[in-house]
Amino acid sequence: xxxxxxxxxxxxxxxxxxxxxxxxxxxxxxxxxxxxxxxxxxxxxxxxxxxxxxxxxxxxxxxxxxxxxxxxxxxxxxxxxxxxxxxxxxxxxxxxxxxxxxxxxxxxxxxxxxxxxxxxxxxxxxxxxxxxxxxxxxxxxxxxxxxxxxxxxxxxxxxxxxxxxxxxxxxxxxxxxxxxxxxxxxxxxxxxxxxxxxxxxxxxxxxxxxxxxxxxxxxxxxxxxxxxxxxxxxxxxxxxxxxxxxxxxxxxxxxxxxxxxxxxxxxxxxxxxxxxxxxxxxxxxxxxxxxxxxxxxxxxxxxxxxxxxxxxxxxxxxxxxxxxxxxxxxxxxxxxxxxxxxxxxxxxxxxxxxxxxx
Numbered sequence: 358x359x360x361x362x363x364x365x366x367x368x369x370x371x372x373x374x375x376x377x378x379x380x381x382x383x384x385x386x387x388x389x390x391x392x393x394x395x396x397x398x399x400x401x402x403x404x405x406x407x408x409x410x411x412x413x414x415x416x417x418x419x420x421x422x423x424x425x426x427x428x429x430x431x432x433x434x435x436x437x438x439x440x441x442x443x444x445x446x447x448x449x450x451x452x453x454x455x456x457x458x459x460x461x462x463x464x465x466x467x468x469x470x471x472x473x474x475x476x477x478x479x480x481x482x483x484x485x486x487x488x489x490x491x492x493x494x495x496x497x498x499x500x501x502x503x504x505x506x507x508x509x510x511x512x513x514x515x516x517x518x519x520x521x522x523x524x525x526x527x528x529x530x531x532x533x534x535x536x537x538x539x540x541x542x543x544x545x546x547x548x549x550x551x552x553x554x555x556x557x558x559x560x561x562x563x564x565x566x567x568x569x570x571x572x573x574x575x576x577x578x579x580x581x582x583x584x585x586x587x588x589x590x591x592x593x594x595x596x597x598x599x600x601x602x603x604x605x606x607x608x609x610x611x612x613x614x615x616x617x618x619x620x621x622x623x624x625x626x627x628x629x630x631x632x633x634x635x636x637x638x639x640x641x642x643x644x645x646x647x648x649x650x651x652x653x654x655x656x657x658x659x660x661x662x663x664x665x666x667x668x669x670x671x672x673x674x675x676x677x678x679x680x681x682x683x684x685x686x687x688x689x690x691x692x693x694x695x696x697x698x699x700x701x702x703x704x705x706x707x708x709x710x711x712x713x714x715x
């Protein structure tokens with residue numbers, strides 16, 4: 358994204374160590390556990406209804422300091438972790454939560470130096486976790502259909518890393534149309550899809566992935582999960598998919614009152630993963646057959662077998678989810694609270710100083 362001389366310090370360890378410097382983001386925790394994130398600037402002040410805190414009192418202080426404001430309220434000052442940052446950063450689209458991003462990095466085996474394709478980029482939360490895993494020697498090729506989302510994501514990444522990450526390129530456009538123009542066939546190690554209809558991209562992804570490469574999809578609903586699983590099986594070039602979700606429950610720790618929190622991070626999304634087979638290889642026949650009736654009027658013994666692409670949904674052994682028209686798969690239909698264009702423009706303007714006037 359920029360030349361090496363300007364990007365060398367972006368991911369260096371020193372950016373996460375040492376005293377607080379001008380331009381850094383600092384997370385303040387008040388006595389009630391409330392979090393406030395500020396960007397340090399000389400002469401500025403952080404105000405609350407109970408006094409104010411001078412930025413100059415933090416500049417030059419070590420990470421993990423305690424500072425007192427004008428009303429004698431103490432604040433713990435720490436550099437925000439990546440998980441802290443993504444939950445508080447400006448966003449245009451919903452973010453992938455840290456609990457899911459961590460599993461994507463682990464279960465997709467994202468390694469240093471890997472070439473990774475990501476679609477869509479959203480607000481950049483998952484992109485930052487992927488960049489952390491591949492390092493400066495890898496490549497992250499992110500695809501996003503909306504220019505305003507792409508700008509917000511790049512601005513969030515720039516704010517966290519302190520500059521443009523040298524391994525990150527964001528392409529605005531449709532993945533199926535753009536990917537073949539960006540990568541050579543069989544040159545991508547891992548693919549991460551966070552989009553409404555990942556099954557539409559399987560042919561393009563199958564062409565780009567190396568043999569043994571991993572595809573992992575993040576979807577919000579069971580109808581999406583079912584359709585992408587059936588699409589993977591019908592493609593024929595991938596291993597049997599595996600799917601799961603994770604639920605995270607915090608614990609209250611105070612004296613003898615050690616118990617689960619009343620609130621928890623419940624369902625955020627499903628993860629489904631598969632691996633690319635070598636060219637011309639057919640996966641071994643499944644020994645465990647689907648339950649009778651699982652595939653409409655199709656004999657379970659033949660469900661998932663290779664069939665013509667133009668066959669009817671019932672002949673293909675598809676579930677009801679595959680019969681839903683493509684145009685029906687929208688964010689609103691899947692229950693996402695979509696932000697208005699006005700809100701998106703405001704977020705983009707606050708991060709980049711520009712707005713979309715179209």
